[in-house]
Amino acid sequence: MKSIRKTLLSQTAAQSIIDLIINGRYRQGNKIPNETELSQTLEVSRTTVREAIKTLVSQNILEIRRGSGTFVCDKLGIVDDPLGFRFIGDKVQLALDLLEIRMLLEPHIAEKAAENATDEEIADILAQCDRVDALISQGVAHDAEDVLFHTKIAQAAKNVVIPNLIPVINQAIFVLMQVTHRTLLQETVTTHRAVAEAIQAHDGAGARNAMTEHIMFNQRFVEKLKAAEEQPSTR
């Protein structure tokens, strides 16, 4: 019984810390008070505070930086695989179904980015497009930079929810890379460039269409893979 009471106490303490973050008392990227001060603020023991912090660390709400203290995470409350995609077994089907979702979201996101991106954001998106191109032409893995290209576009769309959807899109890209073994290189270069240039021109429809084309290349490729998987012995 004692251990359940302890769990409840630390959950309540964790919720109080979340409330202090929501109220703006503790801010994203900033340091929070140490254990002693927190235990006074929350009127609980230091052990309870320590348990609460552990829970919040595992939820990407707080992070402990060794030697400097406990901080509110920049990616506040967004876990790495928020929607549990790693538990879906059939990766080809997962890649296809994720592309279906990306097709709903990303052309719209590209259009909003074209409408709303600042000059600085546009320069950043173009530079990121160059970076992906360079890696591809060197034959080097470009996964992380590719994810960053899509991330920068999503950030320029100016919808408060879209940055929180980025992990979903990123996971989708990583699953896709696993499945396609990075074979769609020339198509990636061409369609990324078309998206970036339409955003630069504030051409919403152009950005939407270029992103649609980008995702369609991937869809066709994965559909072929799936068809090949389903008929392994036909020749």
Next chain:
Amino acid sequence: MKSIRKTLLSQTAAQSIIDLIINGRYRQGNKIPNETELSQTLEVSRTTVREAIKTLVSQNILEIRRGSGTFVCDKLGIVDDPLGFRFIGDKVQLALDLLEIRMLLEPHIAEKAAENATDEEIADILAQCDRVDALISQGVAHDAEDVLFHTKIAQAAKNVVIPNLIPVINQAIFVLMQVTHRTLLQETVTTHRAVAEAIQAHDGAGARNAMTEHIMFNQRFVEKLKAAEEQPSTR
């Protein structure tokens, strides 16, 4: 240093348990072996196993049922607020931006549900529609049942990713209810019914249009709220 080594050990153990779940050795809803057996399987101490289990519990991957043991969660790895929406401060803007995302996802989901729902799923969606109607006509809070209506439609869409997006849609509905104070009652009854009947008729375009209309009612309402907020002193 010792505490960091301990953390690394328990993280590795947690990852091993995740791998055993992914490989299908431990299944959703099923009990996993006790601490002693796990510490033998993973070749780590019981303390490390205990820490690993704690981490996985906080990530909604495992759950401890008192008196019966540790189980693999049904909602495997999907946390309650996976995308950190509770940390977004401006709730009216959040409601609007969530509706923008729902408008991208849900008409398509309704169309897929109309194309793919089984007879059993259709009966279930219609019964859920009746349940929401009954609560609304009784003047009782219908939030949870409303969420369930949208959830059942999403489950009928047969895309492996969509069930994992349900928490996003649910959060969006709860935020909307907070903001609108449940005023769109007649529109909810009418448009829910139109969605459910189009799904029953396997009418994809009809389901898409009815869901679009359902979300548009909400968008218009929240846009009016926002306009009123921005001009508080004009009269």
